[in-house]
Amino acid sequence: MPSLIFDAHLDLAWNALQYDRDQRLDVLTLRNSESHMITDTRGKCTVSLPAMRQGGVAICCATLLARVLPDGFDQPQHPSHRSPKVAYAREDIDFADSTIAYGTAYGQLGYYRLLESLGEIQLIYTAWQLKNHIDSWQPTSPIGVIMAMEGTDPIVEPAQVKHWFDLGMRVACLAHYGQSAHAMGTGFNGPLTAVGIELVKQMDEQGVILDLVHTADLAINQALDLYSKPVCVSHANVRTLVEGDRQLSDSQIQKIAQRKGVIGIALCNFMLKAGYSQNKLTREEVSLTHVAHHIDHICQLVGNADCVGIGSDMDGGFGVDHIPKELQTISDLPKLADALHVRGFADVDINKILIGNWTRFFAENLPAD
Template sequence: MKKLLFALGVITILYFIATFFVPPYIEEQRNPVKSPPPYSVSTEAQEIYDRLDFISDLHCDALLWGRDLTQKGSIGHVDFPRMREVNVGLEMFTIVSKSPSGQNMKSNSADTFDNITPLTIAKGVAPNQWFSLINRTLGQAESLHQFIEEENGKVIFVHDKKSFEELISARNTDKTVVGAMLGIEGAHALEGSLENLEKVYEAGIRMIGPTHFFDNELGGSAHGENGAGLTDFGKSVIKRMNELNIFVDLAHCSPAIVEDVLEMTTKPVMVSHIGVQSVLDSQRNLSDDQIRKIAANGGIIGVAFFDMAVGVPEIDGIVATMKHIRDLVGVEYIALGSDYDGAVEVPFDITGLPLIVEALLKEGFTEEEIRAIMGENVKRFFLKNLI
C-alpha cells in the first residue's frame, strides 16, 4: 500500500509539473509570429491609427491554451495588456473543443485522434472536461469570465446591446477598458443536444460556427468528407440560434451549409475569419457569389491574417482580400478576423495592427475606409444586431 501511495504521489507531482511546462511549450510551437514585436510604421500611418476610435477583431483562440490573459505574454498573439497597448476595444474569444489529428484544409475525419484531448488534460483543468466537448466549452467560457473578474471592471463582457453600449461609453473616458465576447468554433461542441445550446447561451456565447474542420451533427465542413448541407438537427440549431440572437459564423462551413443558412436565417450572419477565392483559390475561402449573398443578408466578413487564407506575403494578401470585398460589395462589410492564437503562424501579433493601416494606406484606402475596416463596421453591426 505504501508503494502504491508513493507511486500515486510521484505521478501527481509529475502531472502538476507537466501542467506548468507543457501547455506553454505547445502554444509556443503552434502559434509562432514571423516578425516579433516591436513594430514601427510611418508617421502618417501611426497618426491615422492613433485617431481610430474603435478597433476590433472577430476571431481569437487564446482561451484554448490556458494562458493567463490578464498578463502580457511572451508567447501567443493576444492578451488584455497587448490589446490595451494598441487600443483594441473588442476581441471575440472563440472556443475550440476538438481538432482532428493531421488537420488540413482539404479533408478531415471526425473519427481521427483529437489533438485537444491531451492539451486539455495537460492544462490541469477539472477531469470532467477531459473527454467532454460541452464541458470543455463551458470550461473555457468560465476561464474568460474569471479573467474578466480579475480585471476589476477594466474588461467588459459583451453579451447584449446594453453591455456593448456600456463598453463604448466606458472607453469614451478610459481607453484602458477593453471588451470581450465569446464564440464557439464548431457546433460539435453541443454534442447533438439543443439543451446544450441553451447552456452555452447562458454562459454568454453569442456566435457559433456550425462546423469546424470536420463534418458533425449539423452538416458538412469545408474541410470535411461529405460536403453536406444542414441536417434536420442543424436546421433546428440555426432556428434556435436566431431566436436566442446567437450569430451564425459561416467560417469553415461547407458551401451547402452556407447556402442553407443564408436561405433560412432571419438574422445577419458573421464570417469571423476567412479569405476570398479571387485572392487565394481555396475551398476554405469565399466565392464572389457567397460574398454578395452575405452582403445582401447584412452580414460582416472578418479577413484572416494567416497564409492558408490570404497567401504570402500575408500583409499583401490581407489588403488584397479587403480590396476585393470593397470593390465587389462595399467597404462596410469588412472587418478584422485574425485567427490569432489559432494554431497558425501569423506575420505579427496584435500589437502589429498599425501595419495593416500602413498597408491599406499604401493601397489607396481612405482614412474613412480604414476606420470602417479596423472596427467601425463591427461597432455598427453590433449596435444594430445585438439585442
C-alpha cells in the same frame, strides 16, 4: 487619435487552458516560457491581453472551442504522431463525445468569467454594453469580449441553444475542420445534418448570431435559407485570390453583404497568398499588402467598405511564423491602417474596417439591453 480595433476571432481561453498561456502576461514572457515546446499546432505566441491593449484592440470575439471526433475515425493522437487518416484529429481540440465537449467549453466560459472578475476583460452581452465599452475605452481598460462558439459540438441538443445563450454565448458557427454533429466543415462538402437544421432554427429563434465560417458550401446555402437574420463570417478570406473551401466565393461574399453581414479577414499566410500552404513561400514573402488585396477585393465586389473587418485568428495555432512579415504580435495590428492608406482607402473607410463595421453589426444584432 488612432482608431481602436475590433478583432472578431481570437481563441483566448483555448490558448490558456490547452497551452497554459496566462493571458495576463506579455507575449515575450509567454514565448520565453515555452521556447522549448513549440509544435506545429502550438506556434510561437502572438496574443495576450497586454499586447491587445498596446495595439488598441479594445474588443474581440473570443471562442468556446471543443470538437467531437466523428464516428469512424481514430481517437486523437499527439500531433507529432498523427497519420494522414486523422490529419484533423487533435488531442488539444477533439473529444469522444458531445458531453465532454460541453464540459470543455463550459470550462473555457469559466475562464472568461474569472478574467472578468479580475478586471482583465468585460464580457459583452448587449448592444448597450457594447456602446458603453467602446465609448469609454482607454488603454488601461478591460478588453471587451463577446463569447462565440467555434463549432457547435458542445451544444448537446438543439434545445440547449437557449441554455448557452443564457450563459452568455452570442455567436456560433456550425463546424470547424471536418464534420461536426450539425454540418460539414472545412475539407468536406455536404448539407446540414437533420439535427443541424433544428439547431439553426433554434439559433434563429433565440437570437444567437450565425457565423458561417468553416461551413461547407452546401450547408451555407441551406443555413441562409433557414436563418432569417443578418449573418457574419468571423475569419475567412477571398477564394478568388486564394483557392480553397476555407475561403469565401464571390457569390457568398455578395450574399453576406446583402444580409447586412460582415466578413473578418484572417491573418494566416496560407489564406492570404496562393502557394503558401504548399510551403513554396516563406513568411517574408507575405505582407499586409496581401491583407489589403483581400479587403479591397471585397470592397470592389460589393461597391463599398461596409461589410469587411478583421478576424485575425492570430492565436489559432499557427503562430508568428505564419502571419504577415510586419507583425510580431497582435499589438502590431494598427500597421494595417498604413497598408490600407497605400492601397488608396480613405480614413473613414479604414475606421470602418478596423472597428466600425463590426461595432455596427453587433449593435444591430445583440440584444438591446
